[in-house]
Amino acid sequence: MRTIIHKADSRGYADHGWLKSYHTFSFAGYNNPSRMHFGALRVLNDDFVAGGNGFGRHPHSNMEIISIPLEGTLAHSDSMGNEGTIQPNEIQVMSAGTGVAHSEFNGSEVDPVKFLQIWLFPNKENVRPRYDQIQINPADRKNKLQQVISPNPEDEGTWIHQDAWFHLVDLDVDKEVEYTLKGEGTGVYIFLLEGQLEVADETLSRRDAIGITDISSVNLKASQNASVLIMEVPMV
Template sequence: MKTILHKSGTRGHANHGWLDTHHTFSFANYYNPERVNFGALRVLNDDWIASGEGFGTHPHDNMEIITIPLIGAVEHKDSMGNHGEIAAGEIQVMSAGTGIFHSEFNRNKDQELQLLQIWVIPNKRNVTPRYDQISLAGVEKPDELYQILSPNPNDQGVWIHQNAWFHLGDLSEGWKGNYELKDKNNGAYFFVIEGEVTVAGQKLSKRDGLGVSEVSSIEISSEGLSKLLIMEVPMR
């Protein structure tokens, strides 16, 4: 088993006033040659966006982009004609493929928006761009690691062009379990959204991350009320 630990305080950080952001991996003006990616997981940004502010129209291509609002709601508009809201308790995915333009703003005028934006390198280039979002209300289960993303359009959650699976866990104090990897060539990156969790013997606190690879099963225990995101991705 191989592990790589990223403590919350070691992440790249930028505060632009309207945007307070932390980067687990190299992004924008933050570059660390030892923290460019974890396998196909390329970006994990933890963003706080002031009320009424956001990202103006900008392009993407050949990337799978996942947005998970934690507090508040995102107003999304793109060149495919999609225009709507992604709220906390939902997940959105875009396959940028041959190219898209989109904007993201804090929909609320009196509340800060908090979200995770995640980029996964696809296994197919120049696909037709696509968009999807779902509510997690129908899939979330307390004290279970419930699936929110997979490679299969007919499976639970959203899907992307990559052999990847994401799970969330809303865990109570004392919960213990295992995460079983779907593919032996994959690794899993664990990100603690809230609380304290021990993964593969490593104690993690809020916003800590741990990458685990070259293993088929990983032990997890929750030290209190915790919310855990697990991102299983190919390592090569």
């Protein structure tokens, strides 16, 4: 087993007033050669957008883009004709493929929106752009793994063009789960949203992360009530 720890306070940070963003990996003005990606996981941004603000329409290509709202309402519009809002307990995915333009704004003029934006390298380039949005039930992750993303359209959750699996779990104190890897040549990147977690002989606190490779399974135990995002991704 090999591990890499990314403590919350080691992330890049940008404060634009209306936007406050923590970057786990190099992004925009944050350039750290030792923090470029974890396998296919290229971007993990922890964003705060003030009321009435957002990102104007901008292009993407050949990237799998995942948005996970944590608080508030995120308004989305894109060149495929999709327009609407996403809120906590919803997952949005967009396969940029041959090219797509989109905008993301706070859906409220007053309250902030907090969300994760995650980019993965795809396993196939120049696919037809695709959008999906699903609702998830928080009861389905209470002390158990809830799959929200996979490579397979038939599976639970939504899917992307990559051999990756995302799970959420909310653990009560002293509860534990075992995550068994599904792919070949994959690793897991575990991002602690809230609480405190014991994993791989390490203690994670809020917004800490650990990347683990060369394992077939990993045990997660909450030392405080914990909300966790588990991302299994190819390492090549």
